[in-house]
Amino acid sequence: MLKTYRAVQFTEYGGPEVLHVVDREVPRPGPGEVLVEVRAAGVNPLDWQLRSGAVAAMMPVEFPAVPGGDVAGVVADVGKDVADFAAGDEVFGSIGFGSYAEFVLAPAAQIARKPGNVPWEIAAGLPVAANTAYQALCDLDVKAGETLVVDGAAGGVGSVAVQIARHLGAAVIGTASERNHAYLRSLGAEPVTYGEGLAEQVRTIAPNGADAAFDAAGKGSLPALVDVTGGPERVVTIADHRAEEHGVRFVFAGAGAIRERLEQAAALVVNGELTLSVARTYSLSQAADAHRESEGGHVRGKLIIVPD
Incomplete structure (x- = not known):
């Protein structure tokens, strides 16, 4: 040694x-x-x-x-x-x-x-992204048939969250710059451009709004995400430290379930359901x-x- x-x-x-x-x-x-x-x-x-x-x-x-x-x-x-x-x-x-x-x-x-x-x-x-994404989706209690918005969907955590949510049976609307829209479609998400007018863009895809939203970007999207979900109850963030001002919960992914989540993520990678x-x-x-x-x-x- x-x-x-x-x-x-x-x-x-x-x-x-x-x-x-x-x-x-x-x-x-x-x-x-x-x-x-x-x-x-x-x-x-x-x-x-x-x-x-x-x-x-x-x-x-x-x-x-x-x-x-x-x-x-x-x-x-x-x-x-x-x-x-x-x-x-x-x-x-x-x-x-x-x-x-x-x-x-x-x-x-x-x-x-x-x-x-x-x-x-x-x-x-994969590890931090998978542990964080699983924690966010657990906190949001995302179910099959629901619509989830992921802000910052082309990043490390966001892209993993998109794919896990799709595996759970949810429809996903993801924000990214236009150059990453094709990438988001390849992950199974409907892309929209982040920033001003986000709520309106989401409603062009989901006229009745979304069931839940995950802010993985921290770029000031929380008011729009609260708007499209009808309240802060099913909105979480990992990146906006002003979350409390909007009544939004901050995601804390602890160490307790890491091995189980990594094994789940690894199985999805092997099955071709999760790419990074x-x-x-x-x-x-x-x-x-x-x-x-x-x-x-x-x-x-x-x-x-x-x-x-």
Whole structure:
């Protein structure tokens, strides 16, 4: 076993330039943990929000810190009381922090076995998106025959939510820029353009409005979504921190059901009912560039970090 590994680390809040590749000592997994040799790591907006200090009041970072909550890789070692996994198992999971690295410690309860025919980049982009999408659809209690609006439907979480909702039997109206409308149709959603006039656009497709709405973009759509659903009761957001002003609930996807949700999502991928678009891959040394692109807010699908 190697004694050191490379990781992307930051020691203070700031812009992407605070990210640096450093050498760290390879840790031993503790009780309930596994050591994963990383094959790919997903980039999520929370990564740069934590790095910048934007959410420090709610989620302070302990320095030095390694970003990254999405991971896919091979189990290198297991800690005490871990019976579900062994060295050599291919896994993926949503682990909270630390995946922009060659190795990472992961709670065994927050990873699942990766199907052998699922590429590393796809597996790495799926965990946070799937866990969040399932939580949102659960909070909304989306049922077959209902109409769901997904704002930000071409992004990582939004595109997964569209496909899971379609699997549940719901009709989906998704917002995106016009260049992504064909992509949304390929996922099974009816596309509309986000922004001004959203409520009117939705009603051209669903004259009686929608049953539920999921804001995955945080671009100020909540008043329109409340309008088309007839009230805030069945509107949720993962991105608009002014949700309370509109009576809308904020989605919090905890760790309790991660493995079950990952197994469900993996089964959909294997069956061809769930696809994930990988927008771009970056090396560890390009992590700052990945954050810059993510912060731009116009990514279709997922950005992925692949260790050099």
